[in-house]
Amino acid sequence: MVGRISSARRGRGNPDVVIFMGSESDWAVMSEAARVLEEFGVSHLAIVSSAHRSHDRTVRLVKLFTRRGTRVFVAGAGAAAHLAGAVAAMTPRPVIGVPLASSPLSGLDSLLATAQMPSGVPVACTAIGEAGASNAGLLAVEILAIADRRLEARLLTYRQNLEREVVRKDAALQKERRRRAGRQPRPGRSESTRGKVSP
Ligand code: C2R
Numbered sequence: 601m602v603g604r605i606s607s608a609r610r611g612r613g614n615p616d617v618v619i620f621m622g623s624e625s626d627w628a629v630m631s632e633a634a635r636v637l638e639e640f641g642v643s644h645l646a647i648v649s650s651a652h653r654s655h656d657r658t659v660r661l662v663k664l665f666t667r668r669g670t671r672v673f674v675a676g677a678g679a680a681a682h683l684a685g686a687v688a689a690m691t692p693r694p695v696i697g698v699p700l701a702s703s704p705l706s707g708l709d710s711l712l713a714t715a716q717m718p719s720g721v722p723v724a725c726t727a728i729g730e731a732g733a734s735n736a737g738l739l740a741v742e743i744l745a746i747a748d749r750r751l752e753a754r755l756l757t758y759r760q761n762l763e764r765e766v767v768r769k770d771a772a773l774q775k776e777r778r779r780r781a782g783r784q785p786r787p788g789r790s791e792s793t794r795g796k797v798s799p
Contacts, residue, residue, distance in 0.1 A: 614668040617644040617740045620658070620687055622677035624648050626700055629733050630676040633698065636737025640754055642744060650677075651686035658683075662690040672740040675723075676733060678702025681710035684723045694743055696736045697723040 617637055621630045630646065637644040645665075649658040662673070673691060675684035676698035684697025697714035701707030707728035715725035724739060726732035738755075745751040 615643040615645045615665075615670060616744055617642055617672045617674060618661075618665045618670050619644060619646040619674040619676070620649055620661075620683060621646070621675070622648075622650045622652070622681065622683045623702075625702060626676050626678065629700055629730050630674075630698065632730050632733035633674050633676070633737040633740075636734050637740065640737075640741045640751065640758075642741060642751075651683045652680075655686075658686065659690055662687050666691040666693060672696065672743050674698065674736045674740060676700055676736070677714070678707065678710045679705075681713040684714050684725070685717055685721065688717070688721050688723050695723050696739050697725045698732045698736045699725065699728045701729050 619630060619633050619637075621627060627646070627648075634644060634646050647661060649661055651658050665673075671693060673687050673693055673695045674697075675687045675695060677683035678700035679702060681697070681699055684695055688695040688697075699707050699710035699714045701710070703709055711725070711728055714723060717723050726735045726739070741751060741755060745755050
């Protein structure tokens with residue numbers, strides 16, 4: 601195991617979210633999912649266990665954490681990424697798969713292996729790599745927030761901050777463009793919104 605339980609909301613050994621990864625080499629990317637869960641104060645555990653290389657152990661762990669009440673599983677794997685599908689086969693809880701770019705096919709192989717589940721056993725598949733890992737963390741938070749008002753409030757604040765950041769970057773870009781064009785700013789109107797309805 602490479603991760604740790606980070607929240608006091610649930611006891612040691614029964615985290616809300618368990619992150620599986622097929623290899624220790626996946627941690628550099630999958631730690632993004634853990635970082636997001638940490639940021640939101642969600643209890644989680646990160647475990648290296650492969651559906652291929654340590655099949656029986658993976659089965660045992662998924663069943664154990666399902667029994668203990670883990671609500672969401674995240675599974676990150678590269679190459680012939682069967683891990684998320686295998687985890688989903690062993691639990692009724694939602695499973696979020698993160699395809700990783702660890703093979704010469706740059707993640708296209710793991711994207712297809714993770715996303716193309718036959719009907720009956722779904723895996724929610726994110727984008728390849730770091731953005732996918734961080735979105736897996738966010739998606740897990742969103743699932744937990746359905747029954748947790750405080751978590752939902754934190755998510756809304758997170759989204760507001762994202763928007764603020766976009767506005768700040770746009771303002772900086774417009775300022776720079778005006779500076780380069782040698783024009784003075786017109787009060788109250790940015791170049792990007794001129795002639796358009798304000799958002
Ligand atoms: P190594 O770096 O250990 O050789 O692993 C891992 O997720 C990793 O990205 C190379 C890649 O193999 C992947 N792997 C799977 C599974 N187990 C390991 N896709 C699985 O069970 O699906």
